[in-house]
Amino acid sequence: MIRLGVNIDHIATLRQARYRDPHPGVTPEPDPVTLARICLEAGAHSLTVHLREDRRHIQDEDVLRLGREFREKLNLEMAASPAMVDFALRLKPAEVCLVPENRAEVTTEGGLDAAGHLDALRPVVRKLKQAGILVSLFLDPELRQIEAATALEAPVVELHTGRFADADPAQRPSALTKLREAAQKADQFKIQVNAGHGLRLSNLPDLLHLPHLHTLNIGHSLVSHALTVGLARSVRDFLQAIAKT
Numbered sequence: 001m002i003r004l005g006v007n008i009d010h011i012a013t014l015r016q017a018r019y020r021d022p023h024p025g026v027t028p029e030p031d032p033v034t035l036a037r038i039c040l041e042a043g044a045h046s047l048t049v050h051l052r053e054d055r056r057h058i059q060d061e062d063v064l065r066l067g068r069e070f071r072e073k074l075n076l077e078m079a080a081s082p083a084m085v086d087f088a089l090r091l092k093p094a095e096v097c098l099v100p101e102n103r104a105e106v107t108t109e110g111g112l113d114a115a116g117h118l119d120a121l122r123p124v125v126r127k128l129k130q131a132g133i134l135v136s137l138f139l140d141p142e143l144r145q146i147e148a149a150t151a152l153e154a155p156v157v158e159l160h161t162g163r164f165a166d167a168d169p170a171q172r173p174s175a176l177t178k179l180r181e182a183a184q185k186a187d188q189f190k191i192q193v194n195a196g197h198g199l200r201l202s203n204l205p206d207l208l209h210l211p212h213l214h215t216l217n218i219g220h221s222l223v224s225h226a227l228t229v230g231l232a233r234s235v236r237d238f239l240q241a242i243a244k245t
């Protein structure tokens with residue numbers, strides 16, 4: 001069975017839209033840890049957070065709380081920077097996914113150029129592995145990147161599905177072919193294949209044709225869907241509260 005990892009960053013995005021600064025006497029909402037618990041109780045297999053350098057959504061304190069409660073299910077996405085490596089070595093989440101990071105981007109735009117940064121990444125992967133952390137590399141579906149993952153002895157790759165997700169119907173088959181070839185190559189090298197970015201209920205059926213998928217990490221669309229299916233209930237709850245006055 002393919003596993004579902006839920007990226008809860010955008011729960012924090014909503015909280016930060018209101019509670020970036022301290023509001024004494026108010027408990028900030030929504031709370032990513034409370035909603036992480038709901039995701040796991042609903043059957044999600046793991047949780048992902050991306051602690052970005054600019055701290056635009058998930059905050060250090062969120063990740064520390066998630067680590068205390070769900071360390072075994074926690075996948076920390078992060079840049080391969082010395083500060084983040086120190087953070088991960090202190091937190092020791094089950095998994096770390098190394099991603100590229102660019103301050104100006106709205107979301108992670110491309111995969112990590114592992115092939116172009118072998119020397120810089122080698123000690124990072126080694127240190128994290130020595131700490132017992134499962135190391136994943138977020139890669140574009142290119143064979144040279146999968147080969148780089150082998151050279152780095154990374155046990156997991158997460159294939160970037162963004163190009164597939166954004167492709168118009170005419171381009172989608174070639175995007176899927178690239179993903180399939182990358183998944184096959186990774187599996188030949190005995191590397192676990194995860195995938196994520198831009199996955200939605202509408203494009204999942206096509207993606208599920210890929211071989212060797214272990215975990216799909218899904219964030220924005222899953223959280224958006226939660227609003228779509230949950231908003232009516234929220235309105236009813238508030239109407240009921242108002243009616244009591």
Ligand code: PXP
Nearest residue numbers: 108138196197198217218219220
């Ligand atoms: N996987 C990685 C490595 C990501 O950077 C992201 C986006 O933060 C996701 C998965 C989830 O992407 P989306 O929010 O589009 O589902």
